[in-house]
Amino acid sequence: ETGVTQTPRHLVMGMTNKKSLKCEQHLGHNAMYWYKQSAKKPLELMFVYSLEERVENNSVPSRFSPECPNSSHLFLHLHTLQPEDSALYLCASSRSQGSGETQYFGPGTRLLVL
Amino acid sequence: EDQVTQSPEALRLQEGESSSLNCSYTVSGLRGLFWYRQDPGKGPEFLFTLYSAGEEKEKERLKATLTKKESFLHITAPKPEDSATYLCAVQAARGGSNYKLTFGKGTLLTVNP
Numbered sequence: 721e722t723g724v725t726q727t728p729r730h731l732v733m734g735m736t737n738k739k740s741l742k743c744e745q746h747l748g749h750n751a752m753y754w755y756k757q758s759a760k761k762p763l764e765l766m767f768v769y770s771l772e773e774r775v776e777n778n779s780v781p782s783r784f785s786p787e788c789p790n791s792s793h794l795f796l797h798l799h800t801l802q803p804e805d806s807a808l809y810l811c812a813s814s815r816s817q818g819s820g821e822t823q824y825f826g827p828g829t830r831l832l833v834l
Numbered sequence: 835e836d837q838v839t840q841s842p843e844a845l846r847l848q849e850g851e852s853s854s855l856n857c858s859y860t861v862s863g864l865r866g867l868f869w870y871r872q873d874p875g876k877g878p879e880f881l882f883t884l885y886s887a888g889e890e891k892e893k894e895r896l897k898a899t900l901t902k903k904e905s906f907l908h909i910t911a912p913k914p915e916d917s918a919t920y921l922c923a924v925q926a927a928r929g930g931s932n933y934k935l936t937f938g939k940g941t942l943l944t945v946n947p
Contacts, residue, residue, distance in 0.1 A: 751933065762936075762937040770933075776933075817933040822866075825877035828875070
C-alpha cells in the first residue's frame with residue numbers, strides 16, 4: 721500500500737450505533753488530519769494531530785472522537801450520530817504541521833447515518 | 835478571515851477547447867496556495883503548490899499561475915479524462931495554526947468528447 725488509505729470506504733449506521741473509521745499513511749509523515757466534506761460545501765477541518773498529539777479540535781461535537789496511537793494511524797470513533805453527519809470523511813497527512821506543507825488525502829469514507 | 839472563491843462553479847468544454855479556472859483569495863500572509871483534483875466519491879488528489887506571486891507550475895495539460903489576489907488553473911487541449919472537480923485551497927501565516935487550509939467550493943469541469 722502506498723499513500724494514504726482509509727477503511728471502510730462506505731459505512732451505513734443507525735443513530736444509536738458505534739463505529740470507527742481508520743486511516744493509515746505510508747508516507748512517513750508526522751501530521752495527520754480529519755476533514756468532513758458535505759455536498760455543496762467546502763472541506764471542513766475537524767481534527768489535527770502532530771507527532772501523535774492533538775493540536776486542533778475545530779469545534780467538533782463530542783459524538784466524534786479522534787485517536788492517534790502512532791504517527792501512521794488515525795481513527796475517528798463515531799457514536800450517536802445524527803443524519804446531518806452523513807458526509808464524506810477524508811483523512812490527510814503532511815510531512816509536518818508547518819506552513820507550506822502539502823497535505824495528501826486518502827480516498828475517504830462515505831458515511832450515511834439513518 | 836481567509837476567503838477563497840472559485841469560478842465558475844461549473845464549466846463544460848469540448849475536447850481540445852482550452853480554458854482557465856479562477857481562484858480568488860483573501861488571506862493575511864499567504865504561505866501556500868494548493869490545487870487539487872477530485873473525482874466523484876474519491877479524495878482530493880494533489881496537483882500543485884504555489885508559494886509566491888509570479889510563480890508558475892505545469893503538469894501535462896495543466897498550468898497553475900499565482901498573483902497576489904488570485905490563481906488560475908489553465909487547461910490546454912483538455913481530454914475527457916480531465917473531467918473532475920478542481921479544488922483550490924490557501925494556507926496563511928497564523929502563528930501556531932498555520933497548517934490550516936481554507937478551501938473553495940470547487941469548479942466542476944466536464945470535458946465532452
